[in-house]
Amino acid sequence: MKFQFDSVDAFLKMGGHGAFVWASYVIVYAILIYLTLAPVLSKKTFLKQQKKLLHLQKKSPENSQ
C-alpha cells in the first residue's frame, strides 16, 4: 500500500477535483463533530441548571414543590 500522490500539492488538488473532495470531507467532519459534542454539552448544561435549581430549593424550601 503506497501513498497515491507525488506531493502535498497533488494531494490537495486531486487532479482538479480537490475542491469537491475536500468540501465533502469538511462538511462530513463538521457535522460528525457537532453530533458528538452537542449531546455532551447539552447534558452538562442541564446538570448545571439542575444543580442551581436544587441549590435554590434548598435555600428556600417553602418555594419548592
Add this chain to the structure above:
Amino acid sequence: MNWQWFHRLGSPRWFYEKTDAWVPWLVILAWGLLLVGTVWGLGFAPMDAKQKDSYRIIYVHVPVAFISMACYYIMAIAGAVGLIWKMKLPYMVMKSAAPIGFAFTIIVLATGSIWGRPTWGTWWEWDGRMTSYLVLSFLYLGIIALQNAFQSRDTADKASAILALVGTVNIPIIYKSVDWWYTLHQPASLNLTSAPKIHISMLYPLFTMIAASYIFFTLVLILYTRAEILRRESKTQWVKDLASGVPSKGDKA
C-alpha cells in the same frame, strides 16, 4: 425464557448507568476507525479509472447513506416498541434518533450533490434516488417537528411513533429506486446478494468507513439518549443525586 433483560431495557436509569462505561471506548473506536478510513480512502486507495479522484467522496457518502437508513429503522422500531409495550426508554431512543438521522441525510444529500457536479455535470437531478432521499430528510424533520408540536409528552411520542412507522415505506423505495427509475444515480455497488463491483483495494477502506459509521452511530445515539433520559427523568431522585454531585454509578459523558 428469562425476560429480565427486556424489562431492564425499559429502565432509563439502567440504560444510563450501563452505557456510562461504554462511551469512552466507543469514542476511541469510532473516531479511531473514522480517521484510519479517511486517511486510507483519501491518500492510499488507488484512483478510479473513470471518475479519477472525485470518487474518493464514496468513503463518506456511502457509509453515511447506509447509516441514515438504518437509523430510520431503529427509530421506527423504537417507536413501535414504545407504542406496544408502553415503555419510556424506546420513546427516548426514537426522539434521539431523529436529529441524528436528519444530520446524516444532510450529509448524504450534500456529498451526493458535490459528487454529482464533476461526475454528472449537475448538482441536483430529480431522479428516484435523490428525491426519495429528500423525502427521508423531510420524514426526520417531521418527527423533530412533531416532538415539539405537542404540550403532552405522551401525545408527542405516540404521534412521532406513528409517523415513523408510516415512513418506513420509504426505505425500500430508496433502496430500489436506482433499479426502478434508473436515470443518473448508479445502481448499488455493494449488496448482499452479489459480488462487490469495486476493486478490493478500494473496498477495504470502504468497509473500514462503514464499520466506523455504524460504531459512530451507536455512540451518538447513546449520547443523545443519555441527555434525553436526564431531561425526562429530572424529577427522579437518582437524577437529582447526579445533579447535586452525590456519588453514584455513572457520569462521564
